[in-house]
Amino acid sequence: MKKYLTMEKMEMESELRIDPKILEEFLQMNKNILDAPKLVAAPDEISMEMTPYDVVCSEGKMRLLHFNSAQKKQVKTPLLITYALINRYHILDIHPQKSWVRNMLEQGLDVYLIDWGTPTTMDRYLGFDDYVNGYMDNCVDFILKESGIDNVSMQGYCTGGTLATVYASLHPKKIKNLILTAPVIDGSRDSTVVANLAKHMDVDKMADIIGNVPPEFMYYVFSILKPFEQGLEKYVQFFKNIHNKEYVENFIRVEKWLSDTPPIPGELFREWIKNVYQDNLLIRNQMHVSGRQINLKNISMPVFTQVAVGDHLVSPECSMPIHYAVSSEDKTLRMYATGHVGMIASSFSQKKVLPELGQWIKERSEK
Amino acid sequence: MSYTEEYKKSLGYYKHVSLFWTDLVSLMSSRPQSLMATGPFRKLGVNAKKANAEMIEINQGLAEFNARLGEYYKQLTDTWNEAQKQFSKKVPEIPTDTEHLDATKRIWIDIFENYFTRLFDSSEFAENFGKLVSSELDLAKHWNNVASLMLETVNMPTKKEIDELYKELHLLRKRVAKLEKISNHGENGNGK
Numbered sequence: 001m002k003k004y005l006t007m008e009k010m011e012m013e014s015e016l017r018i019d020p021k022i023l024e025e026f027l028q029m030n031k032n033i034l035d036a037p038k039l040v041a042a043p044d045e046i047s048m049e050m051t052p053y054d055v056v057c058s059e060g061k062m063r064l065l066h067f068n069s070a071q072k073k074q075v076k077t078p079l080l081i082t083y084a085l086i087n088r089y090h091i092l093d094i095h096p097q098k099s100w101v102r103n104m105l106e107q108g109l110d111v112y113l114i115d116w117g118t119p120t121t122m123d124r125y126l127g128f129d130d131y132v133n134g135y136m137d138n139c140v141d142f143i144l145k146e147s148g149i150d151n152v153s154m155q156g157y158c159t160g161g162t163l164a165t166v167y168a169s170l171h172p173k174k175i176k177n178l179i180l181t182a183p184v185i186d187g188s189r190d191s192t193v194v195a196n197l198a199k200h201m202d203v204d205k206m207a208d209i210i211g212n213v214p215p216e217f218m219y220y221v222f223s224i225l226k227p228f229e230q231g232l233e234k235y236v237q238f239f240k241n242i243h244n245k246e247y248v249e250n251f252i253r254v255e256k257w258l259s260d261t262p263p264i265p266g267e268l269f270r271e272w273i274k275n276v277y278q279d280n281l282l283i284r285n286q287m288h289v290s291g292r293q294i295n296l297k298n299i300s301m302p303v304f305t306q307v308a309v310g311d312h313l314v315s316p317e318c319s320m321p322i323h324y325a326v327s328s329e330d331k332t333l334r335m336y337a338t339g340h341v342g343m344i345a346s347s348f349s350q351k352k353v354l355p356e357l358g359q360w361i362k363e364r365s366e367k
Numbered sequence: 368m369s370y371t372e373e374y375k376k377s378l379g380y381y382k383h384v385s386l387f388w389t390d391l392v393s394l395m396s397s398r399p400q401s402l403m404a405t406g407p408f409r410k411l412g413v414n415a416k417k418a419n420a421e422m423i424e425i426n427q428g429l430a431e432f433n434a435r436l437g438e439y440y441k442q443l444t445d446t447w448n449e450a451q452k453q454f455s456k457k458v459p460e461i462p463t464d465t466e467h468l469d470a471t472k473r474i475w476i477d478i479f480e481n482y483f484t485r486l487f488d489s490s491e492f493a494e495n496f497g498k499l500v501s502s503e504l505d506l507a508k509h510w511n512n513v514a515s516l517m518l519e520t521v522n523m524p525t526k527k528e529i530d531e532l533y534k535e536l537h538l539l540r541k542r543v544a545k546l547e548k549i550s551n552h553g554e555n556g557n558g559k
């Protein structure tokens with residue numbers, strides 16, 4: 001009996017023996033967690049503004065930003081960026097070394113950007129007509145008047161790509177070049193989790209009862225996209241790299257951007273989900289805005305479509321149909337080996353995506 | 368006359384008599400009640416029945432919401448269990464030394480990510496999620512109705528009235544913007 005107990009004790013001791021390397025890693029991680037507040041600023045303490053700009057025009061909550069640059073402009077045609085309806089434009093200017101805006105300025109372009117602001121309950125009835133024929137058209141008119149030329153280059157990112165597509169179809173003469181970066185176009189082909197949820201949503205009920213779509217709802221939808229990679233592993237990596245200043249600064253900025261989701265006006269959300277995801281009217285040229293049909297064949301200006309192979313928010317199959325639906329003879333489709341955010345805010349986008357785009361725009365702009 | 372007909376007749380008579388006296392008493396008492404028309408109590412008395420009906424419907428809605436929420440967590444739990452089973456099968460194949468700790472974590476994340484993405488991609492999940500949100504919206508609707516009744520009691524604008532105001536304001540802004548555009552184009556056309 002005594003012998004048996006001794007053996008059991010030995011086995012237990014052997015099982016409880018922890019590899020010193022694991023123990024060291026565990027203790028280091030604990031230390032990093034405790035050190036974190038001393039090394040990193042709280043998200044609320046950091047400013048998301050990077051490249052200086054002037055607010056040159058505003059209407060309701062919308063603001064038109066004109067970025068300042070010391071670079072000599074190489075072309076006369078300005079670039080107007082229509083940002084998405086989800087999160088804020090800061091991702092396009094998240095870090096000096098990863099800034100989309102700064103890169104475009106350095107390539108000699110005159111850059112404007114539409115900041116949609118934060119819609120309140122009062123804005124619940126704003127729809128595609130208000131955004132496209134109102135805000136966007138007023139911004140374009142303002143830029144044309146300021147620059148004294150006939151048309152602008154327009155770039156739309158994500159849902160901003162949907163808005164830019166609708167705008168280009170309704171006001172083709174005002175657009176010199178159309179750039180669509182991961183645009184949401186053909187919902188029936190979208191194989192993402194977002195599309196799956198959108199297709200089963202009672203969007204009428206939502207818009208009628210609560211008005212604007214709450215930010216938390218959008219945040220939930222995005223949080224289930226990669227729950228373990230994004231919800232767990234990235235924080236482990238953050239604490240592991242807590243002494244890497246550049247890494248943590250970038251991490252906090254992106255985290256702040258991710259959690260900053262403004263509400264979406266109820267009417268706009270209803271039209272977007274129904275026309276693009278549920279009834280799939282946009283790609284079939286059956287969508288109507290303020291009684292006018294959105295015919296994609298009206299888009300005859302040069303079109304540059306950018307899609308990311310690893311995009312888990314807007315699948316490439318959802319974006320690519322626009323390339324084939326427009327009547328433009330000068331059109332380019334580029335697929336990049338990156339993700340939805342990687343395409344616009346990464347070292348990869350600085351090295352590969354932006355130089356190609358800048359060159360393409362300059363070749364087709366008024367000198 | 369059969370028993371059923373007799374029963375229906377007496378029930379009809381009872382309903383008629385009770386309605387007659389309820390309405391008559393209400394009419395007779397409306398004069399002294401009108402003294403309180405400026406205070407909240409009269410309206411509260413009138414709205415109490417509606418508020419009660421809303422509360423009953425909220426309870427019915429809660430049952431639907433709980434059923435959907437239960438199904439939601441069941442789907443998550445079942446998926447977690449399946450993923451854990453798959454990971455347990457893989458564990459014996461992975462060396463247990465320190466060097467492979469990161470690889471083990473990677474395999475765990477990949478397996479769980481795959482299982483959960485498959486769940487979130489499924490129509491079963493999306494359907495239940497859609498109904499869960501819908502049942503939540505039903506609760507919000509009843510809650511709004513109760514709030515509106517209370518606001519009405521104290522002579523304050525209800526959500527419906529404010530929404531109507533927002534709509535009017537929105538249409539008005541559109542009309543002004545349209546007129547501004549026409550006027551600006553006119554100015555440009557005149558070369559001013």
